[in-house]
Structure formats: C-alpha cells, structure tokens
Amino acid sequence: MPVRGSREGAYLDEQTLLAAGAPPPGSFEGNGRGSHLLGGQRAAAVSTVSTVVFIGAVIALFVFAPGAAAVRHTFFNPQQMKQAFLGDPSKGLYSVGKGLILNIEMFLIAEVLILFCALVIAVLRQLRNPVLFPFRMLAVVYTDVFRGVPLIIVIYGIGFGAPALYIRGISTQSDFVYGIAALVLSYSAYVAEVYRAGINSVHQSQVAAARSLGLSQWKSLRFVVLPQAVRTVIPPLLNDFISLQKDTALVSTLGAVIEANRAAQIDSSTLFVYSSYTVAALLFLCLTIPLARFTDRLIARDVSRRLAGGRAVR
Amino acid sequence: MRKSLVLVMFAMIGLGLTAVGSSASPVPSTKAASAVLTAKASSCSYAAIAPHLYKVGVLTVATDSPAYEPWFDNNTPSNGKGYESAVAYAVGKQLGFSKSQVKWTVEPFDASFAPGPKKFDFDVNEISYTPERATVVSFSVSYYDVQQALIALKNSRIVKHHTPADLRTYVYGDQIGSTSLAFINTELRPTHQPSVFNTLNDAKSALQDGRIQALVADTPTAQYISSSEIPKSVLVGQFPSTGEHYGLLFAKNDPLVACVNKAIAALKVNGSLAKFQKEYLGIYTSVPTIKP
Amino acid sequence: MSEPDVTPDLGGAQLGDTAQLVDAAKLDDGAQNGDPAFASQEAVRLEDVHKSFGDLEVLRGIDLSVAPHQVICLIGASGSGKSTLLRCVNLLESVNRGRILLWGQDVTAPGVDENAVRRHIGIVFQSFNLFPHMTVLRNITLGPTRVLGVPRDEAEEAGRALLVRFGLSEKQDDYPDRLSGGQQQRVAIVRALAMQPGIMLLDEVTSALDPELVSEVLGVIRELAAAGMTMLIATHEMGFARDIADRVCFLDEGVILEQGPPGQVFTAPGNSRTQQFLRRIVDAGRL
Numbered sequence: 001m002p003v004r005g006s007r008e009g010a011y012l013d014e015q016t017l018l019a020a021g022a023p024p025p026g027s028f029e030g031n032g033r034g035s036h037l038l039g040g041q042r043a044a045a046v047s048t049v050s051t052v053v054f055i056g057a058v059i060a061l062f063v064f065a066p067g068a069a070a071v072r073h074t075f076f077n078p079q080q081m082k083q084a085f086l087g088d089p090s091k092g093l094y095s096v097g098k099g100l101i102l103n104i105e106m107f108l109i110a111e112v113l114i115l116f117c118a119l120v121i122a123v124l125r126q127l128r129n130p131v132l133f134p135f136r137m138l139a140v141v142y143t144d145v146f147r148g149v150p151l152i153i154v155i156y157g158i159g160f161g162a163p164a165l166y167i168r169g170i171s172t173q174s175d176f177v178y179g180i181a182a183l184v185l186s187y188s189a190y191v192a193e194v195y196r197a198g199i200n201s202v203h204q205s206q207v208a209a210a211r212s213l214g215l216s217q218w219k220s221l222r223f224v225v226l227p228q229a230v231r232t233v234i235p236p237l238l239n240d241f242i243s244l245q246k247d248t249a250l251v252s253t254l255g256a257v258i259e260a261n262r263a264a265q266i267d268s269s270t271l272f273v274y275s276s277y278t279v280a281a282l283l284f285l286c287l288t289i290p291l292a293r294f295t296d297r298l299i300a301r302d303v304s305r306r307l308a309g310g311r312a313v314r
Numbered sequence: 315m316r317k318s319l320v321l322v323m324f325a326m327i328g329l330g331l332t333a334v335g336s337s338a339s340p341v342p343s344t345k346a347a348s349a350v351l352t353a354k355a356s357s358c359s360y361a362a363i364a365p366h367l368y369k370v371g372v373l374t375v376a377t378d379s380p381a382y383e384p385w386f387d388n389n390t391p392s393n394g395k396g397y398e399s400a401v402a403y404a405v406g407k408q409l410g411f412s413k414s415q416v417k418w419t420v421e422p423f424d425a426s427f428a429p430g431p432k433k434f435d436f437d438v439n440e441i442s443y444t445p446e447r448a449t450v451v452s453f454s455v456s457y458y459d460v461q462q463a464l465i466a467l468k469n470s471r472i473v474k475h476h477t478p479a480d481l482r483t484y485v486y487g488d489q490i491g492s493t494s495l496a497f498i499n500t501e502l503r504p505t506h507q508p509s510v511f512n513t514l515n516d517a518k519s520a521l522q523d524g525r526i527q528a529l530v531a532d533t534p535t536a537q538y539i540s541s542s543e544i545p546k547s548v549l550v551g552q553f554p555s556t557g558e559h560y561g562l563l564f565a566k567n568d569p570l571v572a573c574v575n576k577a578i579a580a581l582k583v584n585g586s587l588a589k590f591q592k593e594y595l596g597i598y599t600s601v602p603t604i605k606p
Numbered sequence: 607m608s609e610p611d612v613t614p615d616l617g618g619a620q621l622g623d624t625a626q627l628v629d630a631a632k633l634d635d636g637a638q639n640g641d642p643a644f645a646s647q648e649a650v651r652l653e654d655v656h657k658s659f660g661d662l663e664v665l666r667g668i669d670l671s672v673a674p675h676q677v678i679c680l681i682g683a684s685g686s687g688k689s690t691l692l693r694c695v696n697l698l699e700s701v702n703r704g705r706i707l708l709w710g711q712d713v714t715a716p717g718v719d720e721n722a723v724r725r726h727i728g729i730v731f732q733s734f735n736l737f738p739h740m741t742v743l744r745n746i747t748l749g750p751t752r753v754l755g756v757p758r759d760e761a762e763e764a765g766r767a768l769l770v771r772f773g774l775s776e777k778q779d780d781y782p783d784r785l786s787g788g789q790q791q792r793v794a795i796v797r798a799l800a801m802q803p804g805i806m807l808l809d810e811v812t813s814a815l816d817p818e819l820v821s822e823v824l825g826v827i828r829e830l831a832a833a834g835m836t837m838l839i840a841t842h843e844m845g846f847a848r849d850i851a852d853r854v855c856f857l858d859e860g861v862i863l864e865q866g867p868p869g870q871v872f873t874a875p876g877n878s879r880t881q882q883f884l885r886r887i888v889d890a891g892r893l
Binding site for chain 3: 205206208209210211212213214215216219223224227228231
Binding site for chain 2: 067070071073074075089090091092160163164175252253254255256258262265266268269270271272273274
C-alpha cells in the first residue's frame, strides 16, 4: 500500500506510522526492557517527575485534607495497629497476625487439593472412553455449577448445611474443614478449566506422535500432553492462587475460623477504628505481592522464550 | 533541565495543595463546623437545633438492617414499635419533631463509626458505650442499662451446670461487633475460642445445629430468642451488670448530643423509658442471675 | 492402564516376530533377509481404501501392496493424499471404506487394538513432533519403557546405541529445541526405530528442513533401506526417490495413477498427469 499524505488519516498504514516514529503495533511494553518502556532519557525524566508529583499529591491529600486527622486516627493509628497485630485478650481484641496463620494453613491445604482435584476433572473431560461418559458429564455439570455459584454461597451452603444434616462423619467436622472443602469445590472448577485450556493448547501433532509410538490415550495424556499443558498454565494458575489466598478470608463467615480478616473485623468493631483492617491488608499484601512478582517473572520468561522462536535456554 | 523540572514539580504540588485547600470548606457540613455552637446549645428549641441537622427540617435516625426484635418490630423502625423505635420517636418529640418529621435510614453497624460526615443525626442500634469507642464517636447518656444473658438449648448441660468453672468449658458463639463477644472473652474466658458470626441470625442457626453450645446476648434479645425464635432453647440466666449501657451514636462532638441527653433525662424522669421497657422488653425479675 | 498385547484376530505372535525383522542388530549387519516365514508375504496391503474429511474425499480407492524389505516412494502434488495414506496405515486416521492388512492381518477390522498395531509401525512426521519437554534420550526411550515395558536402563542403553549409530550421541541430554532441524528429524527417526518397528512410514520428512540439512536425513534413510527396512515414503525429493525406491507410486487426487520401478516412472511415465507433474518438477530444478 502506498504511503499517502499524513492528512489522509484513513489511509495511514503501518508503514506510515513507522515512518512517523510510532512504535510498531504490539511493541508497547513488549519486551519489558526499561529503556523501551519509557522511551529514552527525556521520557525517564518526565516519568520520574510525574511519579514524584503524583505521590506528593497523594501524601498532601492525607496530610492536609480536612478529615485527614480523623482518617489517620481511624486507619493508621500505630498504637492500635500494633494492638490489632498482636491482639489483647484482656480487652477482647484478637490478633490479626495469628489469624493470618490460619489463612496460610487454609491456603496451603486447599491449594494442594485443588491442584489434584482440578487435574482429575480436566482429564476426565478430556478422555473419550465411552465407559467414562457419566463421569465426563458429571465433570461438565460440576464445573458449570461451581464456576457459576459465588464462593460465599458455597461456603455458607457447606458450613451451615452439612451440620444441619446430622450425618455422622460429615456433620461433625470443624468449620476449618468445611471452609477448605468449599474453597476446593469452588476453585477446582476454575482450575480445571485452566488445565483444560492448557491441554487444548498442546498441538495435536504431539498427540499423533505419542499415539504413533503405541501409547494409549491415557499414556499420551500422562506423559506427553499433561507435562506440556501444566507448564503453559503455571502463570494463570498462580493468578488463581493469589485470589485463593484472599478468599480464605471468606471462611470466617462460618464462625469458628477467626482468620486475619475476621480478627480485624472484631477489633474494628470493638474499638471503632479501622486500623486493624489496615494491618490485615498489609499482611495479605505481604503474601500476595511476592506471588504476583513470581508470576510476572514466569510470564516474562514465557514471552522471551516465544520471542526467541522457541529456542530458549532451559 | 532537571532543575526546571523540579521547579515545575513543586509548582504542581503547590497547585494540588491549593486545590485541596479550596475544596476544604464545603466538606465539613453544618454538622461538624459548629463546635462553637455547643456552648450555646443550652437552648434546645427546635429553632436552636435546626442548623445542626443532617437534613433540613427532619430528624434522621439510623439503624442496621435487619433490625432485631424486641428492639424493633418486624424490621420496620418507622412503625414506632419496639423499644428503640419508641425511644427514638420520644426523643424526637422532646426536641420538637412530629412523628412524620422523624426519618429512618439504614446504616450498617460497621459503617456507623467510619470517619467522615455521618449520614444521620443519630444511630440507635443496641450500641454499647465504651471509652475507646467514645474517642471516635460521641454517645448519648444511657437509654438502656444492659445485662448480658446466656441462651442454650434446653437439653444442654449448661442449663444445669454453670458455675464460673463450668462456664469456661463450653463453646460459645456470637455476632461480630457485639459487646457480648467481648463479655465472653473477658468475663467468661472460655478455653475454646468462641465462634464469631456475621449476623445474630447465623449465630442462632449455629446454636440450633449444635455447632456452638451457648449464645450470649443482652437480656431482652436473649429473652426474645428463647421465647419466640428458637423453641428448643432456654434463657439460662443473666449476668450481673458490668455497668454497660446502650447509647445513641453521634458524630464526634455533635452539638446535638447535649440536647438529646436532656431529652433522655426527661424521658427517664417522666417514666417514659420505664413504660417502654415494660411494654417492649418485658419484665425480667424472673430471670435468674448467674456469676461469670 | 494396560491393554492386551494384541487382539485375538491380530496374531500377536506374528506381529511380534515381524517386529524382529529389523532390529538394531540387523541394522548393524545390514542383513537383507528376515524370517523366511514372512519373506513371501506382503508386509502391507491396501484394498480399495477410501478416506473423507467431511465432504472432501482425500483417498478415493487406493490399492497398494508392499513386500517385506521393499521401499515404496509415494510422489505427487501437495494434497494428493500421500500423508493421509500414511496416517491411515498407522491408524491415526480411520478409513471409510476398504481395508488395510499388515502381514496378512486386517488392522481396520472392528475390535483391533490400535495401540498394539502402532507399536509395530514407526512413523516420522514432516514437522518432527519431538516431545519438547523431554531430552533426546527420553524422547527415544519413552515408547520402549511405557509401551513395551522395557526397563529404563535397558531402554537407555539401546537408545544410546542407536544415537551412536546415527551420530547423535552428543545430543542425548539436550532438549529438542536446542537441535538443528536435521538433527531433530534424525532423532525422530531414531525414536521410531527404538520401537523396533516392522515397517517405517516417512511423511515428507525433509520438507521442513533447510536445504543444507536435507542430505543428513536422507543419508539415514538410505542406511535403513540398506538394512532391509520395509518403508513407505512420501516425498518431494525426486532424485532421492529415484535412487532408493524399489517402486514409485504417483498419487493424484486420491488415487494411484501410475506405479512402477523408478526408472520407468521417472523416465517413461505412461500417464499424462504424471508427465505433467514430472515436467513441473524438472522445470523447478528438483530432478
């Protein structure tokens, strides 16, 4: 296509844009190199200034706003933040820090179970053996239902429903167990779909190569498809687990699990300040930010591998 | 280059500050900017308090939803029935508001103590006064002196065995934000950590399903639960007063507090509060007292 | 999960024996003849094979017979059905009509265990299809260990021997994407050979390669032919086909229009379509 005058905007094509100094399509933030992202020294200076101004304005807002003192007292009261972190039984205050241990426990246990259950569901949906049809159907219904129902309702349903049934062994579990069961039920549906996307992203020619060696459908899946699929879905999986970490807080609605968020709620309503929530938020960030950065790194590695034409160093 | 950029930056911060400063005047509504007037509030005529109202011409009263019995009736604060609804209308009347000039608004308990302008004149929601809470909001004088009471299922061991030592052995549960929870933790000191529920209704269902063995609530609420809501349950007894009382909740240093306090005092003197208590809360002379 | 070795109507013993026809040892001696019991039989026989994808009929009645140790080259334009034919033999595609016999056994009959059939047929694809998450050695030992149940160290020993045989021993611990195309394709051939197949199907194995890498792969195939491997080769390399083939089949629009010894097909093609095709090849400088 010929490059026409720049006034004829409708005829601007990629080459015109390139000539005009615009980055080629898809190049924005593409390779994550700092200089490219900021576009040279001048841009770096501008971005520094705008960052400083922005932060300055935010700080100014907190310092000089008419209600700033009240906000600081309510949200950022160091004395009360310390109290909320450690707890004070004599005043009926719970420890947010101790609560966080419960969050971490629930997260770790649920994560292992989710990784396993979701894989089973994803594989069930993939196998074409007619004998497995009922299971395949069950897996489809399961993922549809539990992706659709809000987690909080699943937690309520299990935590309040199971004990009301008076079934031996099921109705006498702790809220901790019910909560994890609900997290696993809900998240396995999501994660199964992530796995399935990963499985579908493995090229059919890989399956053909595996089957041509005489590997059964199951063995092809097990040794050839799944290992590749899992590798592809690690970043999205980690993303799901970041939200799982936060969602462990919902289990507290069952009552007996006083995790970080619930401890903060109690402290807040006892003292009428929100500093305990600030503590909980900071603690959750301490958990999720490292995981988020780790995810970013994996994604960046994946991108660079693809940019290198699939010949990256392992 | 750098230098000029830094100058620009400071100029921009300056602009930002000016912006904050200029927006400052409208933010504190008629409610907050009037500490000066508090001294003059000795006159509590309708005309005197009118400038301090959240909305012109009406008394805006807040409570949470659901509003529990017997404090309210049928989750409808505006029907004038239930102890707190009756008190709110009586206070309004003392201040010169007709029944139609009292407007109700829903305010979740958690939000009632948030910083920033309040969306009500006062909140009436079984909120206990504590010195810590009073650093953030203002309370009226007591409109009800609270005692905590113990509810359990009729067949529970706790009905017969509730010495202070026994009381430590049970699994308790309560609604979040209630002083009853603090009472359990500081006075009963159970060995098993009490469950904490989003709502009183969740706590009740936990009691019915045996997930908790006992529930602590103020005596009127406990009475209502055991008599009307959970037939299998019984009010085991009430604990001696700890001096706890319910107060109406206001924005910190709200000039209205002084006038409302006067109104409550008048209602005490003329017997209205006692009458409402008799009418809506029943008479609890028969409730046995147990020691924590 | 274990499947029966072979289904009853597909004589397991026979296939097992034929699989021995070409093993590593025989490749080494270059033995020309296998078990006399099968020497007279056909290794592969296609009878009136039809295959459609939706409305598109790709194979329209293929009859083909391949004797043991024979090398057959399938030539023809892209889309003439060469690849599909090979995939049908390997049961990667099911035929719509007709039947395919391997050493006299109908492998298209219902109830045939396709996994059992496939372990006796090696196939090499145009795009290599190595497993990118496994090292070269692991690519090669996957089939023997997981399908044939060979102990891992034995399989690795055999695999290493094959790699040495084909000049790839230094690459055994590399991942496929570190290898050149030619090396990858040679590994793919070794991967197929590691299963000790009775027949090899080669599907345009040099088409994806840079020109300078073609010869190393062709060299390997020549070696296999010299060792007596029965092969069905779909190829665009006419010079190679002329050298190596016992018989050349020209496919056009899903049928074999002409077949015969390479000398005959390439120098005196009887069919006008074959002439046309070959002329285009010559014009392109490929023959």
